[in-house]
Amino acid sequence: MHQPHLHLSPDAVYPFDARGVAKRFRHAAIFGALDALRPGETMRFVNDHDPLPLLDQLAARYGEEVEVSYRHRAPGAIVIDFVKAA
Numbered sequence: 001m002h003q004p005h006l007h008l009s010p011d012a013v014y015p016f017d018a019r020g021v022a023k024r025f026r027h028a029a030i031f032g033a034l035d036a037l038r039p040g041e042t043m044r045f046v047n048d049h050d051p052l053p054l055l056d057q058l059a060a061r062y063g064e065e066v067e068v069s070y071r072h073r074a075p076g077a078i079v080i081d082f083v084k085a086a
Contacts, residue, residue, distance in 0.1 A: 012040060013081075018047040027054060034058070034066060037084040044071070045080045058082070 014033070021029050033043050045051075050073065058066060065085050072079035 013042045016043050016045050039086040043082045047078045
């Protein structure tokens with residue numbers, strides 16, 4: 001019997017490099033990716049600047065449903081884990 005492929009990363013961490021997404025689509029793409037996460041999964045977000053307005057929008061939209069954790073925070077190199085609450 002054929003098992004459906006769920007596209008799960010072995011460690012349930014999915015990379016999202018915002019630098020490659022056109023600015024006008026960036027927030028919609030991020031929201032779509034977060035909406036697709038299952039509980040306990042992580043989106044590892046990479047960007048060239050600290051996305052403070054986005055973080056405010058995420059807090060308003062998801063509240064405690066998505067945990068935000070900086071992995072790297074330096075000028076020009078931001079890495080944030082967004083973890084969907086279990």
